[in-house]
Amino acid sequence: MAYVPVSSLRKSTLLLVPVAMGLLLGCQEPAPAAQGGEQLGELPPGDALLLASVKVALPPAGLTPADLPEPGSEGARLVTQYCVACHSLASPGSHSATDWPRYIRRMWLRLERLQDSFQLPLPSAGERQVMLQYLVDNALRVTASLPAAPGRDFFAATCSSCHELPDPAVHSSEDWVAVVRRMMDHMQEIQGRTLTPEQYSRIVLYLETVSGA
Ligand code: HEC
Ligand code: HEC
Incomplete structure (x- = not known):
């Protein structure tokens, strides 16, 4: 098990792994019984590695709804409602307008597959469109041509x-x-x-x- 960095797992909630499922359901913070490396260490090695590999790519913790751009908008409200079921709130600025459509498609795929067993709210097609537009409108601004200078x-x-x-x-x-x-x-x-x-x-x-x- 040396290759499973269990002790370095972040504590954000993730609803993917069977053992964690019942324990974490509906909580933003892991339930006490699910905390720490011990329980995660009891996962089959393949699942522990899978969970660890998913968690390293999650949005960083700490962003609150008030930190979102246009915090009073419908897009911000919907993102706050639907995008915190599995991990911390992601900032629209964390990806470019080009990248957001495919990122958000992955999220809907997961949500659709898991919403039944976890009774997660499922956004309507219209709500999805509002969220995507909100993320795209407030996306990271990128460039393909960087001015030359040292560094x-x-x-x-x-x-x-x-x-x-x-x-x-x-x-x-x-x-x-x-x-x-x-x-x-x-x-x-x-x-x-x-x-x-x-x-x-x-x-x-x-x-x-x-x-x-
Ligand atoms: C059903 C669970 C679930 C929901 C709901 C969900 N996500 Fe995720 N999200 C994941 C998982 C699992 C990962 C890690 C794997 C991946 O990147 O696809 C992830 C990763 C991410 C990442 C990190 C990708 C990266 O490389 O930076 C972002 C950003 C993100 N989600 C944004 C969102 C947004 C925005 C919403 C709401 C529209 C959302 N998520 C809703 C499960 C979810
Ligand atoms: C480890 C992942 C990671 C790396 C590496 C990274 N970023 Fe980011 N970046 C993020 C995340 C997550 C966000 C969204 C949350 C935030 O704004 O803090 C973001 C957002 C941004 C934004 C949009 C928000 C704003 O304040 O304008 C800019 C600009 C940015 N990054 C610049 C940089 C620069 C410059 C570097 C290199 C020094 C860098 N990033 C390296 C993860 C990363």
């Missing part, structure tokens, strides 16, 4: 591993500092490693050079 290749390689390459023009150099710091937290949570101070400086310097503000 460009490192920025491109580092900042495209979870989403498409962000457009450096969307933030001022001041704002980029905070955004990159937040991305470092996501890297720690999702990828288990983050940037060294030297790598951080290289990326911030590139963004400061090309963001134009």
